[in-house]
Amino acid sequence: METPSFMSKQYNMHLDFSLALGASFTKWMQALKEKKILGNTCPKCKRVFVPAKPFCEICFEELKDWVETDGTGVVESFTVTYQKFRNCPEPPYVVGIIRIGNAGTCMTHWIGGLDYKHPDEIPEKIKIGMKVEPVWKEERVGDPLDILYFKPVA
Amino acid sequence: MTRKVGIVSYALEGFQGEARMSSDELVFRAVNSALRKAGVGRDSIDAVAVSSVDAYDGITISNGLTAPAAGGYEKDATRIQGGGIGAILSAYASIQSGSAELAVVAGGDAVRYDDAAISNASYDVHFHRGSGITNIQSYGLVATSLLKQGVATEDDFARTAAKNYKAGTTNRHAHITSGYSYEDVSSSPMVAWPLRALEIAPVSKGSAALILASEKRAKELTRNPLWITGIAAGSNTYAGSWQDLLEMKGLRKAISNAYKSASIKNPIADIDFFELYTPASPLELAYYEPLGLCERGKASMLLKNGIRFSGREIEVNPSGGALCTNPGNCGGVYRAAIAMEYLEKHDHARRGFIQDSDINLGFMGETYHVMILEKETR
Numbered sequence: 001m002e003t004p005s006f007m008s009k010q011y012n013m014h015l016d017f018s019l020a021l022g023a024s025f026t027k028w029m030q031a032l033k034e035k036k037i038l039g040n041t042c043p044k045c046k047r048v049f050v051p052a053k054p055f056c057e058i059c060f061e062e063l064k065d066w067v068e069t070d071g072t073g074v075v076e077s078f079t080v081t082y083q084k085f086r087n088c089p090e091p092p093y094v095v096g097i098i099r100i101g102n103a104g105t106c107m108t109h110w111i112g113g114l115d116y117k118h119p120d121e122i123p124e125k126i127k128i129g130m131k132v133e134p135v136w137k138e139e140r141v142g143d144p145l146d147i148l149y150f151k152p153v154a
Numbered sequence: 155m156t157r158k159v160g161i162v163s164y165a166l167e168g169f170q171g172e173a174r175m176s177s178d179e180l181v182f183r184a185v186n187s188a189l190r191k192a193g194v195g196r197d198s199i200d201a202v203a204v205s206s207v208d209a210y211d212g213i214t215i216s217n218g219l220t221a222p223a224a225g226g227y228e229k230d231a232t233r234i235q236g237g238g239i240g241a242i243l244s245a246y247a248s249i250q251s252g253s254a255e256l257a258v259v260a261g262g263d264a265v266r267y268d269d270a271a272i273s274n275a276s277y278d279v280h281f282h283r284g285s286g287i288t289n290i291q292s293y294g295l296v297a298t299s300l301l302k303q304g305v306a307t308e309d310d311f312a313r314t315a316a317k318n319y320k321a322g323t324t325n326r327h328a329h330i331t332s333g334y335s336y337e338d339v340s341s342s343p344m345v346a347w348p349l350r351a352l353e354i355a356p357v358s359k360g361s362a363a364l365i366l367a368s369e370k371r372a373k374e375l376t377r378n379p380l381w382i383t384g385i386a387a388g389s390n391t392y393a394g395s396w397q398d399l400l401e402m403k404g405l406r407k408a409i410s411n412a413y414k415s416a417s418i419k420n421p422i423a424d425i426d427f428f429e430l431y432t433p434a435s436p437l438e439l440a441y442y443e444p445l446g447l448c449e450r451g452k453a454s455m456l457l458k459n460g461i462r463f464s465g466r467e468i469e470v471n472p473s474g475g476a477l478c479t480n481p482g483n484c485g486g487v488y489r490a491a492i493a494m495e496y497l498e499k500h501d502h503a504r505r506g507f508i509q510d511s512d513i514n515l516g517f518m519g520e521t522y523h524v525m526i527l528e529k530e531t532r
Binding site: 006008013017021025053058077079081083097105106109120123128143144145 | 295
């Protein structure tokens with residue numbers, strides 16, 4: 001039997017974690033159960049954060065004031081995924097950068113409600129600046145994936 | 155008082171294919187080779203900075219193995235995650251502070267892993283990870299914005315990739331030396347529109363080491379030290395506005411600080427070549443303007459015409475860049491070593507610019523590092 005000149009060791013890691021979400025993230029997540037997308041505001045620069053954050057990275061101020069948006073947003077950018085990635089949805093799917101209401105920040109979520117029969121044509125169906133609205137799950141648990149996707153506003 | 159810090163030796167190991175040894179063995183080989191080239195032993199080293207990302211090593215504290223392999227036993231050993239120039243900055247600071255005269259910077263990539271899955275796990279679990287975003291999609295999102303802004307076209311993305319692949323054919327250390335043409339790139343499968351497979355960097359295996367020295371030690375060890383005349387870093391917001399991300403303020407800040415430190419007024423006149431970390435070809439076009447190589451929105455024109463000053467061509471990624479060689483742990487160290495080799499081989503070249511970042515894990519909250527290396531002025 002031939003002796004290999006080098007070997008490889010196969011292995012993997014399955015680890016469990018639990019992240020404490022804190023008051024700001026918790027309030028934002030809980031509102032999703034009620035089909036509400038909240039934002040919080042920097043007391044100094046007045047920028048609205050959607051999703052909420054505990055602090056403004058630029059002014060370095062705590063964010064304590066809340067606003068409720070109407071949930072609609074605009075597409076700031078998008079990419080159409082055609083390849084399967086581990087732990088990610090079945091392709092094709094569209095990852096969008098969506099700015100909700102007058103927020104100064106963006107959410108990353110899926111853009112759906114499109115005809116996916118001709119995958120090559122998907123990029124032509126989405127426009128930067130296009131207005132979108134959330135499509136909610138029937139049963140919500142307080143998670144961004146309570147929103148199934150954002151669809152173009154009719 | 156500012157001390158001069160030089161790089162007196164470098165070594166590169168592997169990169170052409172799969173790793174046949176572990177990260178620590180790869181790191182040992184590169185460091186041992188760099189020390190021998192400098193004519194010093196491990197006992198002469200005061201500080202060691204290892205560049206690594208635990209996930210890329212498949213272990214929860216990768217420098218436990220690699221710091222000793224870099225000569226770190228009983229030394230001031232530090233591990234920096236987030237790009238090799240960050241590790242160079244750590245060693246540079248040790249020498250600047252006077253706590254070290256000679257320092258090793260090293261990194262190695264040996265473990266085979268799922269690059270996109272590790273990237274997805276680098277995003278926060280509460281907002282972003284579930285959306286199926288990876289480094290690839292994040293590059294795609296930036297590329298879409300470049301199209302929308304009129305900075306570049308899909309054709310430009312393919313031409314930029316082909317330019318890098320052509321350059322990679324002359325790099326003896328490169329992982330990809332196939333020299334893919336524009337036609338190859340533009341007909342490769344669409345992965346994350348508008349990005350095609352050959353517009354995205356591979357994952358490369360190998361190791362790189364540098365020996366940094368104080369001015370006094372550098373002049374004792376070599377007649378041709380290369381001086382670090384500018385080195386700086388800058389971070390962006392995490393999930394701020396999309397415009398913030400596109401503006402790359404962290405990169406701009408790092409560039410402006412490094413240019414100021416190296417007294418660079420006009421980068422096209424003052425810098426001979428640029429080695430950029432562009433793991434997707436559109437990013438090279440996105441960086442031209444912040445680097446001062448063109449006006450806003452003119453990257454496409456620069457690609458077509460080339461960058462010239464006084465009849466000479468200023469090369470961007472003469473090594474073929476990350477599309478040809480992309481080791482996740484030691485990328486910045488590799489690029490610094492490649493820049494040293496370029497300066498050694500090209501008499502006309504006096505000054506090189508090297509850029510690095512942690513965007514191999516994807517855009518968002520990214521940190522950029524830049525460095526300017528130059529020959530001794532005679």
